[in-house]
Structures are given as C-alpha cells and as structure tokens.
Amino acid sequence: MMESEVKRQVTLRMLKEYAAKSVYYVPAAVSNRHIHLSQDALEALFGKGYTLEQFKPLSQPNQYACEEKLTFVGPKNKMDGIRILGPVRSATQIEFSLTDAFYLGIPPVVRMSGDLKDTPGGKLIGPNGEYMLTSGVIISQCHLHASKEEAAWYGLKDGDSVCVRKRGLRTVLFENVLVRAGDTHSLELHFDTDEANSALIENSDLLEVVRSWEI
Amino acid sequence: MMESEVKRQVTLRMLKEYAAKSVYYVPAAVSNRHIHLSQDALEALFGKGYTLEQFKPLSQPNQYACEEKLTFVGPKNKMDGIRILGPVRSATQIEFSLTDAFYLGIPPVVRMSGDLKDTPGGKLIGPNGEYMLTSGVIISQCHLHASKEEAAWYGLKDGDSVCVRKRGLRTVLFENVLVRAGDTHSLELHFDTDEANSALIENSDLLEVVRSWEI
Numbered sequence: 001m002m003e004s005e006v007k008r009q010v011t012l013r014m015l016k017e018y019a020a021k022s023v024y025y026v027p028a029a030v031s032n033r034h035i036h037l038s039q040d041a042l043e044a045l046f047g048k049g050y051t052l053e054q055f056k057p058l059s060q061p062n063q064y065a066c067e068e069k070l071t072f073v074g075p076k077n078k079m080d081g082i083r084i085l086g087p088v089r090s091a092t093q094i095e096f097s098l099t100d101a102f103y104l105g106i107p108p109v110v111r112m113s114g115d116l117k118d119t120p121g122g123k124l125i126g127p128n129g130e131y132m133l134t135s136g137v138i139i140s141q142c143h144l145h146a147s148k149e150e151a152a153w154y155g156l157k158d159g160d161s162v163c164v165r166k167r168g169l170r171t172v173l174f175e176n177v178l179v180r181a182g183d184t185h186s187l188e189l190h191f192d193t194d195e196a197n198s199a200l201i202e203n204s205d206l207l208e209v210v211r212s213w214e215i
Numbered sequence: 216m217m218e219s220e221v222k223r224q225v226t227l228r229m230l231k232e233y234a235a236k237s238v239y240y241v242p243a244a245v246s247n248r249h250i251h252l253s254q255d256a257l258e259a260l261f262g263k264g265y266t267l268e269q270f271k272p273l274s275q276p277n278q279y280a281c282e283e284k285l286t287f288v289g290p291k292n293k294m295d296g297i298r299i300l301g302p303v304r305s306a307t308q309i310e311f312s313l314t315d316a317f318y319l320g321i322p323p324v325v326r327m328s329g330d331l332k333d334t335p336g337g338k339l340i341g342p343n344g345e346y347m348l349t350s351g352v353i354i355s356q357c358h359l360h361a362s363k364e365e366a367a368w369y370g371l372k373d374g375d376s377v378c379v380r381k382r383g384l385r386t387v388l389f390e391n392v393l394v395r396a397g398d399t400h401s402l403e404l405h406f407d408t409d410e411a412n413s414a415l416i417e418n419s420d421l422l423e424v425v426r427s428w429e430i
Binding site for chain 1 (some may be wrong): 312314315325356357380384385386387388389390391408409410412413414415
C-alpha cells in the first residue's frame with residue numbers, strides 16, 4: 001500500500017470517529033482540467049488498439065491519472081498538456097474551470113459529470129489524429145463522493161445536497177454540494193481550481209460539513 | 216452622465232429603500248488583474264513627465280482604468296497586457312488572482328490593498344524601461360467599499376466584517392468580507408476572478424448581505 005493510501009485510510013478512520021461524535025469533516029481534492037475519453041476517441045487520437053498508461057491512481061475506486069496528455073482547441077485559444085484520466089468511459093467528457101472556459105472561448109456550462117446534453121464541444125488533438133466533439137465540455141459542479149456507508153456517517157444519501165465550509169483568510173461556505181453515494185465512490189469533496197482558489201483549498205484539506213438547517 | 220452611471224444611481228437608490236425594509240443587497244464588481252503605479256515606477260516605465268490616459272472611469276470615486284498596459288515577469292512565466300488603474304499612488308501595487316500567481320510562480324499572499332509588507336515582488340516592463348519591485352504583489356482579500364452613509368444602511372462601519380451570498384447553481388457564502396467605509400469609497404463588493412468564477416458572479420450582480428449572527 002502506498003504511503004498516500006495509508007494516510008488516507010488513517011484520515012477516513014478518524015473522520016468516522018469524529019462523525020460519531022457529531023463533528024463532521026470531509027477531505028477535499030482539487031481537480032485540474034482533465035479529459036475522460038471514449039474508446040472511439042482514444043483510438044482516433046492514439047491509434048487502433050491503444051491502451052492508456054497509468055501515471056498514478058486516484059482516490060476514487062479504479063480511477064487513475066494517465067501519462068498521456070492532449071491539446072484542446074476552442075474558438076478563441078487552444079490549450080496543450082491536458083491530462084487524460086482513465087479508464088475509458090462510454091462518452092468523452094472534458095472538465096475545465098471557468099477561467100479556462102473564458103480563455104478558450106467556450107460557453108461556461110456548469111454540470112454534474114455525465115450530464116452532457118446541450119453542452120459545448122471542441123476539437124482534441126492527439127499524436128495520431130484529431131477528434132471532434134459536438135458536446136461533452138463542462139465546468140464541474142462541486143460534489144461529494146462517498147460510499148453508502150461513508151455517506152451514512154453524515155446522515156447523507158445519494159442525491160442529497162450539503163454545505164461545506166473552508167475556514168481561513170478566505171472563509172467560504174459552498175452551499176450546493178451534491179452527494180454522489182454508491183459502491184463506485186470513496187469519501188472525497190471535488191472542487192475545480194477556481195473554487196479551490198476562492199477558498200484557499202488544497203488537496204487533503206478537511207472541510208466542515210454543515211447541514212442546511214444549521215445555516 | 217454616462218448610461219452606466221445612471222443605472223448605478225438607480226440601483227443605489229433601490230438598495231437604500233430595500234435596506235430600510237431589512238432586505239440587504241449590495242452590487243458586486245469583478246477585478247481582473249491590474250496594476251497601481253507610483254510616480255517613480257510610472258516615469259521609469261513610460262518616461263519622465265508621462266501622464267496616464269484614461270480609458271474609462273471606475274465606480275470608486277476618482278479611480279479610472281487607463282489605456283496603458285504592462286508586462287509582468289514572474290519566476291516561472293511572464294504575462295502581457297496587464298491594465299494600469301489610475302491615478303498614481305504612493306506605492307506600486309499589483310493585484311493577481313491565485314490562478315495568475317500559480318502561473319507566474321509567485322507566492323500567493325492574500326492581503327488588503329495597501330498592506331504590502333513582506334509581499335512578493337517581480338519585474339514590470341514598459342515601453343520606456345523596466346521597473347523592479349521588491350514587494351507589492353498581492354492577491355486581494357474580498358472587501359466591500361461603501362461611503363459612511365451607505366455602510367450605515369446595513370448597520371455597518373469601517374473595519375467590520377460581513378458575509379455575502381451569491382445564489383445560483385454555485386451558491387456560495389463568502390464569510391470574511393472586510394468593510395472599507397469612508398469618503399473615498401462607493402458601495403461595491405470587490406472580488407477577484409477566482410472568487411467570481413467559483414460563484415458565477417458577474418459585474419453588477421446583487422449579492423445578499425448576511426450578518427454573521429444570522430448564519
């Protein structure tokens with residue numbers, strides 16, 4: 001087990017004990033811009049039969065950052081070096097911050113992962129070719145991943161909405177954090193870089209969970 | 216009077232009437248990266264006796280955006296086209312977002328305007344020369360400008376701290392907004408672009424003022 005995973009398990013055990021005493025904290029992670037590819041897109045960009053190479057595992061079960069990076073071309077600017085996250089998915093999805101969207105010239109559409117209807121598209125450029133998306137580019141809505149058991153520590157279930165607070169010089173309460181609870185999730189709050197910067201949030205920071213009736 | 220100023224006066228009158236009925240809203244403004252120059256820096260960068268040319272007035276009394284832009288050189292990257300705000304000040308001050316600071320490679324120090332002790336520096340490049348700063352680069356702490364009379368509408372005074380809420384898909388409560396009240400201020404909440412993006416705030420949006428004892 002990697003050191004980071006040991007640390008994570010120690011943190012989770014501590015958070016469970018605190019929650020049992022009605023002190024509710026969750027660990028945060030900051031998502032930089034990234035790409036999820038469909039099998040079709042992967043083969044168009046890298047060649048038939050290509051397999052992504054793992055760079056490092058992520059906290060969510062079976063998810064990993066890849067060695068491979070791509071270029072995205074927007075109406076106003078292009079951006080190089082955008083990391084791919086694996087494994088491949090049923091649909092290609094690209095997640096940018098609002099700062100990125102303004103730079104690239106794409107309409108900033110805030111969505112939950114997978115909700116891609118009527119989202120903007122763009123062009124991906126890889127080592128073996130290009131891939132045009134007609135949709136799939138989103139600004140991610142902040143959310144809390146949790147297994148069903150972890151969600152229950154906080155009295156939460158899949159589909160709930162919670163508030164989380166980061167204290168500091170920039171104390172911020174995010175009031176519309178969607179809970180995604182299930183077997184494919186592990187306890188972690190996901191923010192994009194704009195949200196992280198607005199509240200000085202860094203990876204592994206612990207944020208306070210505030211139930212809406214306590215605000 | 217320009218159309219934008221008429222709109223602003225209408226808004227202020229409405230906000231005063233609402234506040235009298237205990238409904239508290241304030242107008243927001245988003246500050247992009249910008250530079251305030253000292254006379255010394257101005258002359259080093261543009262030449263002796265140079266005068267800044269007004270591009271457009273700002274909401275704060277006697278403040279204006281200038282036609283002139285400069286290049287800033289950080290340890291990791293440089294950035295062109297950073298607008299100067301006038302008039303000149305006693306000390307040169309540059310305000311970036313955290314996103315900018317990471318890109319430029321400068322330590323992100325969150326401060327109120329004017330509080331420049333132990334802040335990072337960098338190099339400015341203008342059409343007539345360069346200017347080295349040993350300090351003066353900050354990430355601005357969000358704040359509420361108001362005249363003494365406007366602050367009183369909300370039961371606030373200079374130095375107070377308030378919470379403000381932006382509602383929407385990204386509902387966010389900023390809990391540490393410093394009040395700067397006095398003759399040189401006019402009612403306006405100032406956020407940097409990271410804060411604005413984290414809560415989908417645009418110029419002239421009205422945000423709810425929440426007194427800390429109501430949270």
